[in-house]
Amino acid sequence: MISGHLVLPPGNRGGHRHSQVTVVRDYQACIPFTRILGEGDIVLLLTPVITPCEQNGCDPFEPFGRALAARHPLIRHVPYTARNGITSTHVAFIKRAKLVIFVISNPPNSRQLSQVEIAEASQTIGDEKLHIVVACGNADDSGLIEASFPTIIQSGPSLEDLHVVATVLFGESSGAGTSAVKVQELMMPPKYWPPEEWDGLDVTPVHDLWNHCLPDQFHLEKFPLRNLLQRDGYAKHFIVRLPETGEIIGFCATYTTYVDKDEERLIGSLAMVIVKSPYRRRGVGRSLYDHALRQLKRIRGVDRLRLGSTYPRLLSGIPARSPSEEWFQRRGWTMDRLGPGRGQYICDWLLKINDWPNGGVSTGPPGLAFRSATFNDFETVSDFIEKETTRKDYTGWYDQYMNLAHDGRFNDIILGMERSRIIAAALVYTSRDGSPLALDIPWARTIGPDVGGVTCICIAGWSFIH
Known part of the structure; x- marks a missing residue:
């Protein structure tokens, strides 16, 4: 539940004052609405569920919806919450609407889904719809300026400001904050480039x-x-x-x-x-x-x-x-390096065989032997790799093993055997031997044509990417 309060600031609870409405940007060129709306076009107004306004005991966004409805008959006002985000009900309205007005009242909150993220979800669902974001507060504090919303209006927190927003949207006013200097300052942040x-x-x-x-x-x-x-x-x-x-x-x-x-x-x-x-x-x-x-x-x-x-x-x-x-x-990717999928380091190692003891030849632990796979190992290798890569959540590895096996390149699959049981596996390749792995991993070739690699090193209970 979004628990933001929309309360008139002290000194502004009545009486005349200057509006705090600014058109930050309008790359869609959709303002004023009178140029783009037909009689039968639906306008969807999405507003956060907040504590009822103390002044009149109602949703403070209801007067905003009525101000819009006074200018266009087909306004559909649907609230949203942080807990539920965009639901199937919202999706149905978004798909029917000509344009969507999304109101944001609070800056991001680490304890709940941010209103900006919900607005992004709305925009994703209605990718071909016109989207207008109205920020009841500083648009920069909400993270809107650097976002990809093509049309943003910044409004003050009062009911009077929201009424001015309605007049701006329908071309009856330009808003008191749209001076040339202020627009220039707000237009400097990133813009939207159509990919x-x-x-x-x-x-x-x-x-x-x-x-x-x-x-x-x-x-x-x-x-x-x-x-x-x-x-x-x-x-x-x-x-x-x-x-x-x-x-x-x-x-x-x-x-x-x-x-x-x-x-x-x-x-x-x-x-x-x-x-x-x-x-x-x-x-x-x-x-x-x-x-x-x-x-x-x-x-x-x-x-x-x-x-x-x-x-x-x-x-x-x-x-x-x-x-x-x-x-x-800043876009939500976790980089704490505490586990898979959380920014762990991945190493690509450049090892020279001549630098190893005995030229790279060493004696393994007793009872452990290494050999190339054969056709008869296919099912056993498949089961081992599926089990280990699933347990470690390494996507794409299973496909690499199976691609080599299906191409008959069993010599490129090296197995570690403890008696008759597979306890380790790895894939080898060189830049010039025609292996599909050399095409998927191009970095060895940048060193030289005779450089090879070992990848998908998978040990029961442990594994390496290279």
């Missing part, structure tokens, strides 16, 4: 952007990058273009991967968000991020989201000590 789906036909501009944005150790040649990105059926990527020239200034890569062998549940990967440096802190990354997450959530079977990608491996997550970490934390 489009990347067709994948020409990888050159994305390749150029990739090498422009990432440190040298993550640079790739054009062919390996194209192979990583062009994955029919489970890859979808988005770009933002500069309107004046059509230049690609932002790119976002996403994938979907089956969680287990049942192939019913999917994990959606936000694998990469990069923006050309002159256009950062202007809303390009946020626009790509919001659009990509909306698209992933729409895919049937997706029940989890992750940062980074395991296979194909663009990056397994955010590079350590990256300034982007705080950016993602």
